[in-house]
Amino acid sequence: MLLTLAIFLPLLGMAVVLLLPSANKNLIRWTATAFAAAAFIPIIVLSKGYGGGEGDSAEKTLLAQRDAVVAAAPAAARETIKSLLKEPKKLTKQLEAWSDHEHAPASALSDELKPLAQVAAADAYPALHEAWELTLAAESVLAKDLRYVEYGQWIPAFNIHYFLGTDGLSMPLIFLTGLLWVLCFVYSYSIEEGVKGYFALFLLLETGLLGVFSALDFFLFYVFWEIVLLPMYFLIGYWGGPNRLYAAIKFFIYTLVGSVLMLVAMLALYWKDGMDSFNLLTLTSVSGGFDMHFQMWIFLALFMGFAIKVPVFPFHTWLPDAHVQAPTAVSVVLAGVLLKMGGYGFYRFSYTLAPDAGVSQAMVLMIGILGLINIVYGALCAMAQKDFKSLVAYSSVSHMGFVLLGMAAMTTEGMQGSVLQMFNHGVSSAMMFLLVGVLYERAHHRDLDRFGGIGLQMPYYTGFAIIGFFASLGLPGLNGFISEALVFMGSFNSSEFFAGNSTVYALPRWIVYLALPGVVFTAGYILWTVQRVYMGTAKKEEYKTFKDLNWREVFSLTPLAAMCIIFGVWPALILDYMNATLDHLRAFVVSGGGI
Amino acid sequence: MGNDFSQTQDLISRGLAGFIPELVLSALVCVLLLADLFIRGVKPRTTAWIATIGLVLAGATLWPRLAASGEIFGWMQGGTQQGLLVTDRFAWFFQMFCLATALATLPMALDHAAFRARRMGEYHALVVAATLGMFMMAGAVNLLIAWLGIEFASMASYLATAFDKRDRRGSEGGIKYVIYGSVASGVMLYGLSLIYGMTGSLHYGAIAQQLQVSGASDLGLMTAALLVFGGFAYKMAAFPMHFWCPDVYEGAPTPFTAYLSVASKAAGFAVFVRFIAAFTTGEGPSFVAFGSVPFDASFGWPTLIAAAAALSMTVGNLAALWQTNVKRMLAWSSVAQAGYLLMAVAVYAAGRGRPSGGDLGPLIFYFIAYFFMNLGAFHVVTVIASRTGAQHVEDFNGLGRRAPWMAFGLTVCLLSLLGVPPTGGFTGKLQLLQTAVENHLVWLAVLAGINTAISAFYYFKLIRCMYLHENQAGLVTTGTTNAVLLALLVLPVLVLGLAFSPFIELSRSFGF
Incomplete structure (x- = not known):
């Protein structure tokens, strides 16, 4: 609930x-x-x-649901359904023959299904199908870690469920x-x-x-x-x-x-x-x-x-x-969580539904190279921006590249780094957009070249800004460093890790080497921005009238700044959440879907 | 001789017993015309009430036909009964559908500015007459009756399109409609005569039988198929006979445009699907008689229809992008919608005889959704146009503030036409895509998906104007009747999007 x-x-x-x-x-x-x-x-x-x-674990909830479904099935079919469910994967093929149960004659059914067609006619099919769905779901790799599962019928005609976890x-x-x-x-x-x-x-x-x-x-x-x-x-x-x-x-x-x-x-x-x-x-x-x-x-x-x-x-x-x-x-929620819908989708759907394709040579190379382009090209674009917000936007492109790189590597560290990067980027980019917004509300422009000396006028604001921007830069001690370091470790290790593995294509090292300069470019545009906006002397008289943060702004920035620091020094706090899930997923993908 | 005569008499009287709804409609046309002639100073509201009562009566007499099945006005030939019309659940659905459309557009017509000062009996009579023609289309199992129904519905539509004599665009639309209609009808008639010449029969069942037994010249059949398809495509407003659509939709009085875009299209699909059902066997994707020749294996109705579907949706959506007139935009949108709907017909034609094929549920479900979303959109356009004179997209600027409920209703309908959840248009399109993917027409499903994205441009153009553009003009008052009609049209769109499970079963049950 x-x-x-x-x-x-x-x-x-x-x-x-x-x-x-x-x-x-x-x-x-x-x-x-x-x-x-x-x-x-x-x-x-x-x-x-x-x-x-x-x-409750998904496994437990789903199996309980299944038992309820079987108990509600027509009495005559119950035993047959139970015995069929002992080998759900075998049943998958037979269900195909029966999926058009309204049209298919009973003679077309396999021997195992025949008794079912005789005793309960078409009534047994929905129950069998649902029970089969639930049994397989409970067996799946995802069921190991999913909890707080909610499961109910929504559109029975298409087997659509209200299924959360x-x-x-x-x-x-x-x-x-x-x-x-x-x-x-x-x-x-x-x-x-x-x-x-x-x-x-x-x-x-x-x-x-x-x-x-x-x-x-x-x-x-x-x-x-x-x-x-x-x-x-x-x-x-x-x-x-x-x-x-x-x-x-x-x-x-x-x-x-x-x-x-x-x-x-x-x-x-x-x-x-x-x-x-x-x-x-x-x-x-x-x-x-x-x-x-x-x-x-x-x-x-x-x-x-x-x-x-x-x-x-x-x-x-x-x-x-x-x-x-x-x-x-x-902008804050767009960078903070909307972009993560994409990364989340890769892990949740792409790799679970097409595990072999995900580690094939073509896909690994595609994702790796696109990740590399995102990192380097995004950083270079960010460096060229005159608009403060546009710069932060391109920095998002660059940072999301790390998510792809870690994902392509398919190693423990790579995946951890990649998922952690999604979270960390959600924190630091949200913070950066807030920071830009604060300045824009006062200056009514976002032209990087026209700022300067804000640090003298708004010391508290500048303090937050330094945390946010340096977290994004990947300074050790702040959260961005951990995830980027993990991604690099993981993607560098990939070729060693999967040496001799014929099914998994390891991310080649040259991609990682080429991605490394991205870090330098990131440092470049962030330091240059900090210098242009916060350092030096005020370029306009009106900047001297700017008031420092009000309570609303402090309220919005403080938790994010705190998270930048906390997850920077104690990443285990959040990695502990992810480890088991990612390990299971990784094992599933690397083993070709457990088959 | 005497025996024959009594048998014929028997057939006719039994036929007439099954023909009561149509007779009611015919009587209604006469009553409306006479009321218009003989009652001095008859008000539009009065004839509208007469029409309403008559249509409800026709609906009530139509209701029992839900359980009926079989052909009427038939005779025995060669051991099989050959009728002119068929009464079954499929025909029933489309007849009810056209009736409901006629009913729903009545209050819209009362609200239409150009109509307010006029005697409306003739208009109502024309709408009822068109509905009568569509009744015949939905039930036709005889080439001649199919053609007659199409002609009958078209004739009434030509007149209703040009009903507002003072409106030059209306007259222009009417003339264009007549010219296109005559060409289409002539082309179709030529195709029909070829089929008759090759098989010696007008009855669908007999033709199919004859084709299977003796076969026919493949080139001749292919020619006939293409020619006949032209006629059907004109009625469905689908590629390649869609050119009349924008001019007529723009010129016709908006309530009648609404009627045309929903009822006429539905009747066109009904008559086409029944034709297809007779002319495809279960032997896979091939036109009956083409199966015998190797090179024809790749050509057949499914291919033809799939191509028409692909072109309809693409042409319709691309053309709609450039429109600034709302009615023209919706006209092109309806061409695109015909493309989506044809997808279901292509799948149906390909899947006849297969256990999972031959399911008309998706088509009928989409029509149910289409009824509400398209009529809802036209309703708002009518109401706003008659109060503010709005014709162009920019005229809808700021409507979100000026008439919030109308704007909300139109937004829901447009989103549904676009196919965004949680609306009926989404669940409908989902089923269309689903059947296409299931039947290995993945390319068509992907194309429909891309088309959906293209169509977002123009649907959102209108939504953008309503909410994101400012207009300082005052509030638009819309009246209670219009608000009620809006609610009746828009709420089902949402219901079909959220709780569509029962409607899937329902729409499946109307197939044959």
């Missing part, structure tokens, strides 16, 4: 906000914040519980989402125009994101994925900068192109071998048996959907536009 509560409290909040009078802006702001905070409570409980090993991969992102929303709402009190619509859409966005990170039914995931698009479109399009309309539709179209390809992949999986299943766990436990050709197409179609979101070169061009035009808080 906790996940449902967290997902739908913001939706309820949206309904409440819409009913409030538009004139009373403060009431709307406080109500929206209250709902974001309320949604954060179950998330904190979940995080604490997950860390403490609480919550969280594990070490999604928990940090869910936590980050919950936190960022509270911080962003407090920061957004400076929004004066269309307050009601702004907070209502922002709350809807939270529902979509939390849903994306916890859905385990592919269809449900897709619905939440699309729900994210709409509020984002309006938030950029209405409250954004001068070129907001262009940026908003570009964001929408890019993401939509990716998601329709994802949809086709989803349908192809649904029809594969007559399995008729959207259950991610079920599909995961049979995906190792898919032929390579099919896996390649699935991987590529999913890759398009997720790569656009990450964004991976050459699909990254929507990102700077969206970031530059979006209002500050929207």
Whole structure:
């Protein structure tokens, strides 16, 4: 129930906000914040519980569900179903013959299924199918770590389920989402125009994101994925900068192109071998048996959907536009968690549904090289920017490249670094966008060359800025260092680790060597920015009148700065969440889907 | 001789018993025309009520036909019964569908500015007459009746399109419609005559039998197939006979455009699907008689329809991108929608006889969603246009503030036409894609996906104008009737998107 509560409290909040009078802006702001905070409570409980090993495991919940389904099946079929379920994978092939149970004559069924067709006719099929789905789901590698699982029927005609759960991969992102929303709402009190619509859409966005990170039914995931698009479109399009309309539709179209390809992949999986299943766990436990050709197409179609979101070169061009035009808080969540939908999607869907394709030579090289381009090209672009926000946007492109590099390596350290990088980038980039927003509200421009000497005027602000930017730079002692170092270690080790392994293509070292200069470029643009903006003397008289941070800004920045430092010196705090999940996933992929 | 006569009499009387809804509609046309002629100063509202009562009555008499099956106006020939019309669940669905469209567009017509000061009896009579033609289309199992139904519906549509005499664009649209319609009809008739010449029969079942027994000249059949398809495509507003669509949609009174875009398209699909069902066997993707010749193995109805689907959606969406007139935009959008729907027909034609094939559920489900979303969109356009004179996309600027509920309703309908969850358009398109992927038409599914992304541009153009562009003009008052109709059209769009499970079963049950 906790996940449902967290997902739908913001939706309820949206309904409440819409009913409030538009004139009373403060009431709307406080109500929206209250709902974001309320949604954060179950998330904190979940995080604490997950860390403490609480919550029923997916395996247990799903098997209990299965027993309930079998018990509810027609009495005459029950024993047959039970005996058939002892070998669920064998059953998969037979179900294909029966998937058109309305049309297929009983004589077409295999010997094992025949008694079932006689005793219970078509009534037995739904029960058998559901029980089969649940048995395989409970056996899948994901079920080992998923907890707080919620499972129920949604659209029986298409075997679509309301299926949620969280594990070490999604928990940090869910936590980050919950936190960022509270911080962003407090920061957004400076929004004066269309307050009601702004907070209502922002709350809807939270529902979509939390849903994306916890859905385990592919269809449900897709619905939440699309729900994210709409509020984002309006938030950029209405409250954004001068070129907001262009940026908003570009964001929408890019993401939509990716998601329709994802949809086709989803349908192809649904029809594969007559399995008729959207259950991610079920599909995961049979995906190792898919032929390579099919896996390649699935991987590529999913890759398009997720790569656009990450964004991976050459699909990254929507990102700077969206970031530059979006209002500050929207940029914060865009960089903080929306981009992670892509990275999360790779780990959650691509590698589980097409494990062999994921470690094939073509895909490893593609992901590795695109990651390399993201890192180096993103950093070079960032260096060339004149607009402060645009610089931070390109730094996101660069930093997300590390996620890809670690992923391509498929080693323990590489994956840890890659997933940790998603979280760390969520913290540090969110912080950087807030910092840019703070300055923009005072100076009303973002031209890097026209700043200077801010450090003298706003010492507290500059203190936060140094933490945020240096975390992004990867300074040891701050969080960015840990994840980038892990990614480099992992990707460097890949060729040694997988030496002699014929199924897994190891990430070649030359890619890592070429990616290394990216770190230098990153240091270059960050130090240069800090120098231009915060050091030296004020280039304009008006800068001397700037007031330091107000309470709202301090409130939004403090938790992020604290996380930059805490996870920098004590990364185990968060790595402990992820380790088990990532190890299991890695073992699954490396072993070719456990088959 | 006497025996024959009584048998014929028997057939006719039994046929008429199954023909009551159509008779009710025919009577309604007469009543409306007479009311318009003889009642002095008859108000639009009065004839609208007469039409409503008549349509509801027709619906009530149609209801029992849900359980009926079999052909009416038939005679025995060669051991099989050969009728003119068939009564089954499929026909019932599309007849009810057209009836409901006619009913839903009545209040829209009352609200239409150009209509307010006019005697409306004739308009209502024309809509009912068009519906009568569509009834015949939905049930036709005879080439001549199919053609007659199409002609009947078209004739009434030509007149209704040009109903507003003072509107030059309406007259222009009407003339264009007549010219395109005549060409399409002539082309189709030529194709039909070829089929008749080759098989010596007009009845679908008999033709199919004849083709299987004796075969026919392949070149002749291919020619006939292409020619006949032209006629059907014109009615479905699908490539390559879609050119009339934007001009007619723009010129016609908006309520009638709404009626055309929904009912006419549905009837076109109904008559086409029934034709296809008779002309494809279960032997895989091939036109009956083409199977015998090697080079024809790759050509056949499924290929032809899939190609038309691909071109319809692509051409429709690309053309819609450039439109600034809302009605023209929606016209091109409806061409694209015909492409999505044809996907289901292609799959149906390819899958006939296979255990999992021959499922018309997705087509019918999409039509249910299409009914609500397209009528909803046109309803808002009618209401806003009649109050503010809005015709162009920019005229909708700031509507989000000026008429929040109308703007919200239009947004939901547009998102549904685009196919974004959680709307009926999404679940409908999902099923279309699903059947395409299941039946190995992955390229078509991918193309439909890409088209969806393209269509986002123009659907969002309108949404953008409503919410993101400012307009200082005052609020638009819309009235209670319009608000109720809006709710009745928009809520189902959301229901179909969130709880569509029962509707899947329902729409499957209307196939044959």
